[in-house]
Amino acid sequence: MPNILLVEDDEIMLKAIKSILVKEGYKVFTAKDGKEAFELISKVSFGILITDLMLPHTSGLEVVSKMRDQESTKNIGIIVVSAVGNQETITEAYQLGADEYLKKPIIATTLLLTIRKLINDKNIKIVH
Amino acid sequence: MWNDLFYLFLQAYEQFSSLPLSIEIALLFIFIAVVITLTSYCSILFRRYNAYVYRKRLAYITPIIEDMITEQVLLNENLGKGLPVEDIEFDQVAITDKIYKTPGVRQVVIDIIIRYRKNFRGEIGDLLRKLYIDMHLVEDSFKKLRRHTWEMKIKAITELQQMDISIADSTLLPLTNSNIQTLRAVSRNAYIQLSKNDPFKFFDIATEPILPWDQLDLFKIITTSKELSIPSFSRWVSYSTNKSVVSFCLKLIVYYDQQNAIPAVMELLNTKDHFFRANAINCLGKLSSEIPEETLVKIYGTQPLNCQVQILKALGRIGSGNYLEFLKQEFLNAKDFDIQINSARSIIRHNTHQSRLMIQELMLISTEEQQLIIKHCQNPLIKY
Numbered sequence: 110m111p112n113i114l115l116v117e118d119d120e121i122m123l124k125a126i127k128s129i130l131v132k133e134g135y136k137v138f139t140a141k142d143g144k145e146a147f148e149l150i151s152k153v154s155f156g157i158l159i160t161d162l163m164l165p166h167t168s169g170l171e172v173v174s175k176m177r178d179q180e181s182t183k184n185i186g187i188i189v190v191s192a193v194g195n196q197e198t199i200t201e202a203y204q205l206g207a208d209e210y211l212k213k214p215i216i217a218t219t220l221l222l223t224i225r226k227l228i229n230d231k232n233i234k235i236v237h
Numbered sequence: 238m239w240n241d242l243f244y245l246f247l248q249a250y251e252q253f254s255s256l257p258l259s260i261e262i263a264l265l266f267i268f269i270a271v272v273i274t275l276t277s278y279c280s281i282l283f284r285r286y287n288a289y290v291y292r293k294r295l296a297y298i299t300p301i302i303e304d305m306i307t308e309q310v311l312l313n314e315n316l317g318k319g320l321p322v323e324d325i326e327f328d329q330v331a332i333t334d335k336i337y338k339t340p341g342v343r344q345v346v347i348d349i350i351i352r353y354r355k356n357f358r359g360e361i362g363d364l365l366r367k368l369y370i371d372m373h374l375v376e377d378s379f380k381k382l383r384r385h386t387w388e389m390k391i392k393a394i395t396e397l398q399q400m401d402i403s404i405a406d407s408t409l410l411p412l413t414n415s416n417i418q419t420l421r422a423v424s425r426n427a428y429i430q431l432s433k434n435d436p437f438k439f440f441d442i443a444t445e446p447i448l449p450w451d452q453l454d455l456f457k458i459i460t461t462s463k464e465l466s467i468p469s470f471s472r473w474v475s476y477s478t479n480k481s482v483v484s485f486c487l488k489l490i491v492y493y494d495q496q497n498a499i500p501a502v503m504e505l506l507n508t509k510d511h512f513f514r515a516n517a518i519n520c521l522g523k524l525s526s527e528i529p530e531e532t533l534v535k536i537y538g539t540q541p542l543n544c545q546v547q548i549l550k551a552l553g554r555i556g557s558g559n560y561l562e563f564l565k566q567e568f569l570n571a572k573d574f575d576i577q578i579n580s581a582r583s584i585i586r587h588n589t590h591q592s593r594l595m596i597q598e599l600m601l602i603s604t605e606e607q608q609l610i611i612k613h614c615q616n617p618l619i620k621y
Contacts, residue, residue, distance in 0.1 A: 121303065121349065122356045128307045192355075216359030218317060 111156025111228060115139045116146045116172060117190075118164050126159065126190075129217050135224075143167025147175065155185055156231075157224055162191035162198065170198075170205055177206035186227030190215055291341075298342055302349050305331055310353070310364045322363040332372050340377070347374050351399045369400050382408065387420045398427040406432065413439035422451040429458050429465070436465055440473045446481040455485070460492060471498035474505065480513060487520040499528050506536060514540075515547045522551025530555055534563055546579050553583025561587065561595055569603065577607065581614045 113135045117123040123139055130137045138153060140146040142165045146158075158176060162169035169189060176182040189202045192213040199210050208231075209223045253261065309332060315325045336342060347369070354365045369375060381393035382404070390412065397404055404427065412424035425447070429436045447455065459465060470486040470493070477483050483505070490498045502524075505517035521529045533548045540548065549567065552560050561584060568580035584592050584599075596615075600608055613619065 119352075119356075121352050124303060125307065125311055125353060125356065128311050132312050214354070214356050214358040214362060217311075217357060217361050218359065 110135050112153060113137045113157045113159060113224070114146060114149060114153075114155045116141075116143065116158070116160040116164065116169070118142060118161060122161075126220070129220070130224075133221055141165070143169075143172045143175075146172055150176075150179075150182055155182070157186045157188065157227060158182075159188045159190055159220075159224075162189060162193050162202070170202060173202060173207050174205045184231065186224070186231050188220070188223055188227070190220070294341070295345065298336070298345055299349070301336065302342075302346050305334075306349065306353060306365075306368070310361060310368055313364060316360055316364070322360060322367055325364060325367070327368060327371055332368070337372065343372075343374060343377050346372065347377065347396055350374070351396065354399060366400050366402075370402075375400070375402055378402070387415070387417045391420055391423050394423050394427045398430055401431070403431050403433070406438070410439060410442065414442055414445050416445060418445075418448065418451075421445055422448075422454060425451065426454055426458050429455065430462060437468055437473075440477060440479075440482050440486070443477075443479050443482050446479065447485050448481070452481075452485050452488070456488065456492075459489065467493055469495060469497060471495065471501035474498060474501040480510070484513070484516050487516055491520055491523040494524065496524060496526060499524060499526055503529050503532060506532065511541045511544055515543045518544060518547035518551055522547065522554040525555050527555055527557045527559070530557060530559060534560055542573065542575065546575050549576065549579040549583050553579075553586035556587045556589075558587060558589055558591055561592060565595055565599065568599065568607070574610075578610055578614065581607075581611050585611075585614050 113130055115123060115126055115130070115137055117126065117139070118141050120141075123141070127137045127139055138149050138155070140149055144166055146160070146167075149155075158172075160169045160172050164172070169191065173187055173189065176185060176187060183206075186209075187207045188209045188211060189207045190211045190213060191198075193199075194212045202210050208227055211220060211223065253264065256264070309327045313325060313327075337346060350365050350369050354362055357365065375397070378393045378396040378400075381389045382397070384390065384393075394404070394409070394412070409424055409428050409431070412420055413428050415421045415424065425439055428439050432438065459467075470489045473486045474483050474490070477486070487502065489495075490502065499521065502517050502520050506514060506529075508514050508517070518533065521533070530552065533551055537545060537548050549564065552564060564580045564584050568577055568584065571577050571580065581599075584595055596611060599611060603611070
């Protein structure tokens with residue numbers, strides 16, 4: 110299973126998604142904002158990034174954009190999970206490099222299927 | 238001891254009464270000010286202490302509730318097995334723990350379940366709803382709905398709406414017409430979402446206005462609720478005596494392109510309120526039907542400026558070409574700038590060979606100022 114980085118400022122949502130992913134066997138690292146996420150990325154290698162858009166200090170879109178710009182993270186699978194549902198933001202997220210966009214409220218099985226699909230499509234390496 | 242105290246008080250009073258009146262008044266004011274200041278400080282301290290205790294309790298109880306929800310809902314082993322959510326059972330020992338008997342804790346559970354439900358739908362969302370029902374929290378919400386304070390009623394309605402729990406018409410319908418604006422708006426939103434049979438019934442009894450901001454909210458709910466059966470809004474245009482309901486229905490008629498409402502909307506052209514009439518004309522224009530065109534042109538001369546402007550706009554939106562000559566004459570002969578600019582815009586909006594020829598002709602025969610107006614209207618970046 111690849112490492113997953115979950116960036117979410119809502120503590121309840123962070124715990125909830127983490128518990129669902131851990132139940133499925135993924136190793137999950139969490140960050141509450143973009144700054145924490147970048148610190149983690151410099152230390153650990155991730156296969157999947159799940160990020161909210163509304164984050165303190167750095168927006169989720171900036172996180173996505175930075176991930177795609179950096180050599181070490183440009184190939185990771187990026188899923189944006191957000192309550193923002195306007196077409197402009199969704200398009201912008203895809204243009205910046207998001208692979209998938211899930212609108213809150215999310216369906217847990219959809220999130221899991223999306224992760225599996227990204228692992229297969231991107232041929233993400235499994236970390237033991 | 239009491240005698241000493243009484244004697245002391247008596248002495249103080251005697252001294253006080255022997256003072257000049259101005260000093261007595263000043264002392265009285267000082268005394269009152271000191272008492273008020275002390276009471277205020279005590280009240281602030283008491284409130285702060287209560288808030289501190291509440292935060293402490295919350296910090297202790299929240300992780301316990303979150304763990305319970307995670308275990309019972311998010312990590313429920315029956316999830317994803319294709320079992321109907323109604324058949325999934327919770328661990329009764331866990332959800333009936335005595336910790337969940339206190340009203341304060343039950344409220345925290347409701348708040349947390351709602352936060353989860355805002356983030357999850359599908360099986361998890363349904364299971365959260367089942368947990369809310371199985372823990373009998375739904376009864377807590379209904380109890381709040383029966384309370385007299387409107388803040389409590391709003392809280393209850395919001396909870397029940399979030400949990401998709403039906404509320405009896407006899408309870409909710411009167412609240413949609415409450416004289417408290419916030420309660421009215423929340424109840425109307427909930428009524429539309431929760432009433433399965435006739436979600437717009439409250440239009441029938443609405444005597445209080447639907448304020449513009451509430452209209453925005455309602456409009457969003459109506460247009461984004463997938464399972465809502467949309468009625469013909471002409472019903473309220475014809476019969477409602479509440480002007481805000483009729484205005485709102487006009488917007489919905491346009492949104493749902495209800496062409497069958499045209500006769501009902503045309504009836505509004507006889508209304509005495511010219512702002513209201515302008516709304517009706519605007520609606521007719523946006524429906525882009527040729528049916529009202531003739532009537533609109535017929536009444537044009539007797540209308541105030543705002544209605545005339547709406548008629549000109551409507552002719553442009555309908556764009557049949559039948560009244561291009563009328564628009565041209567208005568453009569050339571009107572003295573009012575609004576009439577001129579809207580006539581020109583409507584001619585351009587037709588965007589037919591005939592209208593383009595007319596614009597070319599107008600550019601030749603009109604004054605310099607009128608030519609500027611036409612050029613301005615031809616700019617595609619300026620919204621019409």
